[in-house]
Amino acid sequence: MTWPHTSAGAIFMLVTIYMGLVAQVGWGTRRASGRSPAMPVVLLILLVVLVAQFGFWDTFQAVLGAVAMIVILWGLVLAIIVGLAGYVYRQFR
Numbered sequence: 001m002t003w004p005h006t007s008a009g010a011i012f013m014l015v016t017i018y019m020g021l022v023a024q025v026g027w028g029t030r031r032a033s034g035r036s037p038a039m040p041v042v043l044l045i046l047l048v049v050l051v052a053q054f055g056f057w058d059t060f061q062a063v064l065g066a067v068a069m070i071v072i073l074w075g076l077v078l079a080i081i082v083g084l085a086g087y088v089y090r091q092f093r
Contacts, residue, residue, distance in 0.1 A: 012050060012059075012066050
């Protein structure tokens with residue numbers, strides 16, 4: 001992949017993770033339902049800016065890449081947990 005694809009994906013992933021942490025920790029204004037009203041608007045603006053700078057298909061590839069990296073990360077965490085559980089089970093069996 002070339003520079004614009006990885007750059008757009010990295011920007012999208014970092015902002016998404018940051019906004020998710022902001023929503024979970026509770027920074028900023030919250031509605032009565034407990035959801036942060038700013039997160040969807042910021043993500044929409046970010047997507048519009050990325051599409052304007054890199055084009056639709058490049059942004060689409062970057063977003064899919066960012067989502068795939070998050071899925072791979074969770075898969076790796078799950079594999080480590082299962083491996084450690086199996087190791088501990090064999091040690092104390």
